[in-house]
Amino acid sequence: MLVAAVTVVLAVMTGSPCRADEFMSLCRPYYGDACSAAIGAWLPRVFDPGLKYEDLKSATVTHVHDELVDPAGQGVETFRGQHEVYRGTRLVYGLAGPPKVRIVYDPAHRIAYFDEGCCSWHRVVFASDAAPPPKSVAERSLEGVHTLHGLRLGDSPHDVFAVFGEAPQRSGTVPGQTTIVYQRAIVEPKPYSSCVEYDTFIFRKERLRAMEFNASC
Numbered sequence: 001m002l003v004a005a006v007t008v009v010l011a012v013m014t015g016s017p018c019r020a021d022e023f024m025s026l027c028r029p030y031y032g033d034a035c036s037a038a039i040g041a042w043l044p045r046v047f048d049p050g051l052k053y054e055d056l057k058s059a060t061v062t063h064v065h066d067e068l069v070d071p072a073g074q075g076v077e078t079f080r081g082q083h084e085v086y087r088g089t090r091l092v093y094g095l096a097g098p099p100k101v102r103i104v105y106d107p108a109h110r111i112a113y114f115d116e117g118c119c120s121w122h123r124v125v126f127a128s129d130a131a132p133p134p135k136s137v138a139e140r141s142l143e144g145v146h147t148l149h150g151l152r153l154g155d156s157p158h159d160v161f162a163v164f165g166e167a168p169q170r171s172g173t174v175p176g177q178t179t180i181v182y183q184r185a186i187v188e189p190k191p192y193s194s195c196v197e198y199d200t201f202i203f204r205k206e207r208l209r210a211m212e213f214n215a216s217c
Contacts, residue, residue: 023095031092038134039101040093044112044127046202046210048179050172059181059198060167066151066199067213068126070113071144085115085124089137105133106142111153113142120217127202127210128153147211151201155208160201169203178203186215 027035073086088102101116112130116123126145146152149163157169160180169178179202186195195217202210 026095027092027098031098034090034092036091036093036135039091039103040099042131042134043093043101043114043116044125044130044210046125046127046212047200048170048172048174048177048202050174051170051179059183060165062164062182062184062199064149064164064182065184065197066147066149066163068113068124068211069146069148070142072140083115083124085113087138088114091135091137103133103137104142105130105137105139107132107139108141109143111142111145113145121215123212123214125210125212126153129209151208151211153208153211156206157201157203160208164199174204176204177209178206 023037024035067083070086074083085102085104088104091101091103092098093101099116099118101114103112103114105112110128110130112125112127112133114125116125126142147163151159151163157178157180161167164182167180167182169180171178179200181201182199184197184199186197195215198212198214198216200212200214201208202212
């Protein structure tokens with residue numbers, strides 16, 4: 001099952017099917033032990049597969065910028081106002097770019113906190129109900145992580161509306177799960193006026209279970 005999942009991930013990242021052993025032989029000469037196809041298959045993909053690209057493009061417009069704040073420390077700014085995960089384990093899971101990821105895992109609360117990206121895109125994900133990663137990564141309590149505007153896992157949709165404004169709760173194929181998505185044009189600093197930030201909030205039984213902050217150009 002894991003081999004099949006890894007093959008799918010590598011097909012997406014490289015444009016053609018590639019088994020984990022092939023990936024490792026191509027990646028290791030450049031990135032050594034940081035190479036891990038299994039991590040690419042494990043990363044929590046919080047966006048409901050039942051929602052379409054059009055759902056993202058029609059996201060509610062906001063002028064609010066938000067991002068995650070880790071009481072343990074702030075990582076360096078990486079892309080269009082977003083920051084890397086503080087003291088996360090750095091890994092490489094694909095060949096196109098290649099996409100790199102920094103991960104921290106909270107085993108007590110089953111929370112995954114990671115940022116990933118390459119080239120003209122970068123995203124930060126904070127997700128609960130995450131299975132233990134298949135490779136050893138940095139571990140610490142993530143209970144205190146929140147957004148600049150005070151949003152935390154466990155909050156309600158109304159808490160999100162109070163920060164960003166009213167928006168539709170979209171249902172996909174995951175039972176009991178809804179998604180709220182906002183988009184914001186990144187007009188500063190110039191010349192990045194064509195860049196967009198998408199902020200995604202995932203709810204299960206009306207409680208916030210995951211957040212994703214995605215910037216792309």
